[in-house]
Amino acid sequence: MSVAELKERHLAATETLNNLKQRLNQTRRSLLDTDVAGYARSQGKSAVTFGPTDLVCCRTLQGHTGKVYSLDWTSEKTRIVSASQDGRLIVWNALTRQKIHAIKLPCAWVMTCAFSPTGQSIACGGLDNACSIFNLNSTTDKDGNLPVTRMLSGHKGYISSCQYVPDEDTHLITGSGDQTCVLWDITTGLKTSVFGGEFQSGHTADVLSVSINGSNSRIFASGSCDATARLWDTRVASRAVRAFHGHEGDVNSVKFFPDGNRFGTGSEDGTCRLFDIRTGHQLQVYSQKHSDDKTHPVTSIAFSISGRLLFAGYTNGDCYVWDTLLAKVVLNLGSLQDSHEDRVTCLGLAADGSALCTGSWDTNLKIWAFGGHRRVI
């Protein structure tokens, strides 16, 4: 077959592809009979209301000397690890604000960190294109630094996101600027599976975020600069289960909804969205202009333990608390006393849902919890 014939077939295939996409979109539109807010209103639901002291900043964790880029809680809820542009990971006791560990990193340009399920290890990665594993029980070297236990090398781009597979200290998923996600075996330091990439169907731009389904750890979602989120099954690395379109900019953050059948996204386009993993439906858009009448990119999101609240950090320092059901902003942590003074870059909820931790370019982490009273009915 000549190159000219190939190009003709390429054109015909592109047209077929576009037609199929149109038909699929039409089918989806016909099934979108309502969104989450429309359904909730039809059921007579009213939005959550917070009193002035209901959600307060209870702790400020100070110690980093550079922008905070990532944080993660342990499963026992008392410790937090944070990663900063100052080239350190700090493990905090969230109750006492004490620094339990301060780990100097081989590469200062860290972008992500994660606690292992047992809390014994920490993973981090960044512009060094590798994911470093630290065992917190290791003996420090002569300089007092915790050594790298394992280096997961193989990505051809920066590590934007990492998360341990739930209940497995030995497996980890990373998202990378090389457009792929990788499932790693930490024991051997080798890749178990590569999701996407040059010869497989996957993201067509940098992967910025990954989130593993808490109800089914074989399923994870990824968000990318190609403006899509994709769902993956770790047993089938050759292609994504589904691609989710709708955002008009980079998908900076993805997080599974607590029920495991939906996930949320936060994007450069200033909106958060909720998608259903089984049908691919875009169930809700969360969008509101800020006090300066502008939209600001979403940097990070987290759901409360029931899913009723969606926390979203923005580049202008706002941290909106959305009522997920009514799609309304019910609180802005950025306007409260003791709020961050700069961009909120990361959010994380304690395992029991009792507290939210936020990290910021202002070098601090803050812990927010319910400060109100609950009365007997």
Place this chain on the structure above:
Amino acid sequence: MMAISSPKGSGVGSPKAPTLPLPSPKAPPGYPDLYGKRREISRLHMLEREISFLEEELKSSEGFQPASRCCKEIDDFVMAKADPLLPTKKKKSRSSRFWKWLCCTPCSTLCSCLCCCCCCEPRCCDGCSKHLSLPSCSCCQHLRQCSCCKCVTPKSNCCRGSNSGCCKGSCGCQNCCIPPSCKCLSCCSCKCSCSCTCPTCPKLPQSCCCIKSCWSPCCCC
């Protein structure tokens, strides 16, 4: 190369310099464009694969439930699950204290200071001045023994000794005070600045933040 011509008015009959032809590059050799062909084949295969994926998805979409069913599932799930961050009315019980470890309730009116930890017994803090206010207290490790200005647990990392051991403001005392050679100075400033006078280490500047504990002989930032 420009043709050289004689200047105007140089006179009739002066000889003209020869004009060289303009350069013309040779046409590329007629090799087969293998790289281009292979690339096109690869792109075509990827397209055909995407087409088969979409056809599968289109077929499976016939069985998709409408969005309203998904919304109902979300609604049912959210309403059924308790959420410690929601301002709902709930019966207050000892068993629900697990979510209260960070929120604050005032101590008994007889106490002169406020304790930050709801998990603490409403016990008055010894030696605390009235100036202490939320969130100044650091909960000691041991629950139910939370006191503002002194730590009950022997191995705690709270500052000992003089009044500087009382942590004000939002700074927690961060492993600064390790006897016998270290003194905890302004643990109460926003950056925990402590200086450990070590025999072999130079004195550190005041602004140096002790990220690491002073377990080792020298305090390193």
